[in-house]
Amino acid sequence: MKDYIVKDSWQIIEDQFRPEYNEISESIFSIGNGRMGQRANFEEDYSGKSLQGSYIAGVYYPDKTRVGWWKNGYPEYFAKVINSTNWIGLHLTVNGQLVDLAQAKVTRFERRLDMKSGVLHRQVELTLADNTELAITSRRLYSVHESQTAALAYEIKVLRGRAEIQLESGLDGDISNRDSNYEEKFWDEVSRSADDQHIALQLRTKKTGFEVLSRVSQNLVSADQNIVVSQVINQEKYVAQQFDFHLNEGQTATLYKKVAIVTSENHPIENLLKEATALSENFNAQSFADLLAKQEEGWSKIWKDSDIQIDGDVAAQQAIRFNIFQLYQTYTGEDARLNIGPKGFTGEKYGGVTYWDTEAYCLPFYMATTKPEIARNLLVYRHKHLQKAIENAEKLGFKNGAALYPMVTINGEECHNEWEITFEEIHRNGAIAFAIYNYVRYTGDSSYLQEYGLDVLIGIARFWAQRVNWSEQKQQYVMLGVTGPNEYENNVNNNWYTNRIASWCLKYTLQAIQHVESEDVNRLEDIFKTLNFDASEKDKWQHIIDNMYYPEDAERGVYLQQDGFLDKELIPVSELPASERPLNQKWSWDRILRSCYIKQADVLQGLYFLEDQYDLETIRRNYDFYEPLTVHESSLSPCVHAIMAAKLGKEDKAYEFYLRTSRLDLDDYNNDTEDGLHITSMAGTWMTIVEGFAGLRVRDGKLHFQPILPKEWNGYNFRIHFRGADLQVAVSKNQLKFKNSGDSTANLVVNGQSQNVEANGEITLENIAISE
């Protein structure tokens, strides 16, 4: 854990040069616009610790799988979102000395991410070997207005001395991934061009053949002189312009560098040049000040819908905004082919591809904070991959349209290759089905079922029906050899969560069939015909639903995480020496596996998803049994626990979990922020406030609230979209305000009491029970 980020409600600030934390800061200060993004690398050369990274959503490389021991069924490759053309890079030479913060004496340093406007600032003062003193100020943005563009202003001021300057600023395509399985480079050059007006570089990924054309227009402005391009550099995978000039003490020059990046994902290859040129020229015609204004305007629209304000706790305020900011930098929902990588555009780890995190954690955030099409696109993403999921299941021996969605994917194909995860962590199928239910529940848009949802549900239901087997011994259906959400258990039998979500999927699929039948029987017949659906499948499903085995301990009144869980030694986490934590760094894998320690919610994840089917005491018993055994070594763990703790009236515990999840990256809680940010778990932070503290639930088409206020706060407010209502919710001590800016009435149930907030109306509830 670290504590070097300056607390501020809208800014993320690093106020000293800390080379040892540079890779952490590069992650934290990342910027992006949902289509592209970038770590906060320095523009000029830097010989210290740095992980270079600029990424483009959907552009991936199928990196040949690396394993020690091949198991039948492993995928051939791991798809990676790959480091792409470095457009910010420049070489700055002053009086013959290459400027490099690792070599110069840095006398002042500030890195600042302005979340309100989506701009990354850096201010440095440094002294070179010849005692020349410089100030460098850079501002960078990935446009949320035109997502194929990004821009940079790089100002050099001479504070002391006189500077003969060479500034070479280019496009570098000779880049590699640190996370390459076989140290390959992933890009070939297609073409390049460079003159004194522009530079452009077109690359193609090996194997996948994505083409990316980057085109830069840049100019160097100084109040004191007219600076033109001195030299054009044009070589394999690298194009640049060089400016030679001098500045006297007190003089300033600013490089404005604007890039358009177009890809074959969005344009026919033959049009790339034309598109990039048009975009680049149009973009270049706008002043940097205009770009900044548009950027702030764009972000203000996002913040209007998604901001959460916390009164009285600047650390918490900064943290929640940081989480929301990074989510919207990663995914804006406009392109149904894209999804939310666990590291977004902030690092290479986990390949930048889709996990069940999207459905389980991110969907609620996007449903509430933006228009429903965005959440719908997240569902459609999986619909597009249904055929691949069926093929994936076939590789594992399933038949007849059974679909197993991949654990990790970028194009619908499985990428992951630990057998205990890839083949066995099949509960992901449950989260994908649950997301459909959750979407329909939240939006009321049940037409999604007939349009896209039912195909997916039937594929998933077929998988579960084949994946269980009848136990002669138990005279019930069992599910053998799975890994539950708690990845600190592998290859277990009858993971309660998996059995439960499987049976729930079957039941919901039957309901969905019934729903589509009642809405549009022809459509249902079409679907059945296309899917070769036999009515007897429904009977089989019902038989499984009626006869599924769920491990439990009657005496304790708890569900058992899996068969045999009670054979373990049950020693609470609190009794583990601190020196042995985190377990995943201190204990060998086998020791973790046979221990009772739980990485993240497992039984509790099921009780969270299906909480309306369980009474409070059941939830309490299970929470009280499992939470003390949980080490929360997944970034996805604290949020579910916070929500449950809040529900159970364990407010201090809920707040403790909130802190842990919300500042996970800002404070580098798990010592791994340098690899990139934990993007998907950031949605869990949002859930912690909205579902946890405010107690938001949707039941029968109504919004339910049961708010608590952490005693460290004076109040908090957030905004959610719900079926035409646009509701501002403000919680303060003993007062609860709802303001509806939407055009539909919001039907609420607050602490069990129905309340309606008319369109454009508001209500204030005083003296009601707000626990704190």
Place this chain on the structure above:
Amino acid sequence: MKDYIVKDSWQIIEDQFRPEYNEISESIFSIGNGRMGQRANFEEDYSGKSLQGSYIAGVYYPDKTRVGWWKNGYPEYFAKVINSTNWIGLHLTVNGQLVDLAQAKVTRFERRLDMKSGVLHRQVELTLADNTELAITSRRLYSVHESQTAALAYEIKVLRGRAEIQLESGLDGDISNRDSNYEEKFWDEVSRSADDQHIALQLRTKKTGFEVLSRVSQNLVSADQNIVVSQVINQEKYVAQQFDFHLNEGQTATLYKKVAIVTSENHPIENLLKEATALSENFNAQSFADLLAKQEEGWSKIWKDSDIQIDGDVAAQQAIRFNIFQLYQTYTGEDARLNIGPKGFTGEKYGGVTYWDTEAYCLPFYMATTKPEIARNLLVYRHKHLQKAIENAEKLGFKNGAALYPMVTINGEECHNEWEITFEEIHRNGAIAFAIYNYVRYTGDSSYLQEYGLDVLIGIARFWAQRVNWSEQKQQYVMLGVTGPNEYENNVNNNWYTNRIASWCLKYTLQAIQHVESEDVNRLEDIFKTLNFDASEKDKWQHIIDNMYYPEDAERGVYLQQDGFLDKELIPVSELPASERPLNQKWSWDRILRSCYIKQADVLQGLYFLEDQYDLETIRRNYDFYEPLTVHESSLSPCVHAIMAAKLGKEDKAYEFYLRTSRLDLDDYNNDTEDGLHITSMAGTWMTIVEGFAGLRVRDGKLHFQPILPKEWNGYNFRIHFRGADLQVAVSKNQLKFKNSGDSTANLVVNGQSQNVEANGEITLENIAISE
């Protein structure tokens, strides 16, 4: 499965040139002498399929571990016995054409391994592009007389035309392993020398620093002329002599190439040159005919003790001799630092290192067929590694001298890196303890316990005592998260075999303590002191022994392979479509894991080891339950099943298993002989005859027999050493002969009847029950 090896009782013969099978034949025709060995590569250039391989026991490279996903506790490297200097290689150029069987027209081809003399022969007739016809005859041996030497005679005869010949014969140190994790080369050159009298090359392995000096003396003899070295080639990692000469039609020249190979394993580095020179010169002074005679003499001594003769079934005869021959080529037992790699010197796969195969399968073979010191050396090997086994256990969180022997090792450190095997297939510890028991039982040499055995047993017992845990639920000790011998299950709870062998180890360790106490109480005190042994440990062990949980099914009267086994769908292997076999090639790993199918004996392995503790009906019930579910996809499976089947009177089944194990490599049963031979399972073939058909058991210091005769055979005989007796056992229809050439009486129990065979005496039992 293939059927191209010509059946012959003493020879392995390939009578046609089959380039497509060349890598298989290279494995099958491998030669070695326990210290060094080699695949049957051609001497001259060959551009077809070939896996080059010459290996030296104990010389390894710690190849950096390759995994997809690192788990805490993985070893840093996988030790590999590595391909070393190629001393057989030569370039033969005839009338300007490089001789290469893949390019020439091969008109006759025979590869023949004479097992009686330990010589590899090859005869080829070929036509070159210019119609020159040649005959090449080569003979090769790894001396069993002086294990640091090997020799080659390579004869060239011109059958048609006139041949201008360049023959370049050298030492090539620029070699690599196909099985290299990161495509590294493992050797650096230390020095080289070459003149017209000799060539020599000294290499050092990277990281491990083993030095190997190869020194060749060679001469080219032709009846018709005096041929001398025309040119000496001396370059980085390569030295050679070139002979330029011509042969007329009908003329012959023979290259005699003799190599001495000395290593820093056996000599101080500074002496290597001196040792090699002396050895080489002495060796060179012997004619090739002398070498052949000595080789045959050496092998005749081995055969005298170890041969099994089978009357009436040449395929079975050839097979058993092939198995015995390869075992003695791999391991002669003279060096306690060496062990029996699963592929011996015949390939790279599995790294050429030690598995539990040694204790479970090979030990009985070496105990019976040679002097007891050899078997003892196999035990001492593990004793030498005790400290490393303790460190290995410490890495996994065990304390207080608990020892976990590695799954795979060359120097005592763990090499393997699949968590489900490395960390969980801990039953290997049981086999290592059982081997001590087995050795003492067989040899009566209980002094081994006080000398070496008890330390190892205590380390192992401590491991088990920490590895179990008390289940509050069961009120018994359980063992969670293991992989049993059946590797088609991973991370199971309470594998019956592992629980059983663990408890047995504890019990045997207590007995061993008692034994040492009664023999030499001072020694015991010394051991206790050294090991920091607390008497309360014994009480803990006894408590575990008395309260261990064993899963079983009372109704069926069978032990359960592990908890939950009966939740599986139990469908006999016989109902699986042939197209789905072998499962490990056709099914995904998860499907195998959740199926009921068993790779190799698991419960039955326990009943085999501890059979005297179970009545015949219990063994029968378990065999009848498990064997139909067993796919025998481990080469170690058929032998245990054959022995059990024989015991249970299932003679046809026993014979079926015998065939499967004995010709596994000769007929390439599993399509993997090209990777190398299944050396350790070859000992299982021997056990199938001796323990299976002849029913050999040792009980109370006596040899028990209960012979059956496969109906396909007229008879069989074998020889075993037992406590000073040297017993020839001959089984034929209704007649059983025992001849004792040793100097102690052999106390036998035949079909339950005591029989003694005096020293140098013999007995013949007629008309006794020999099932057939």
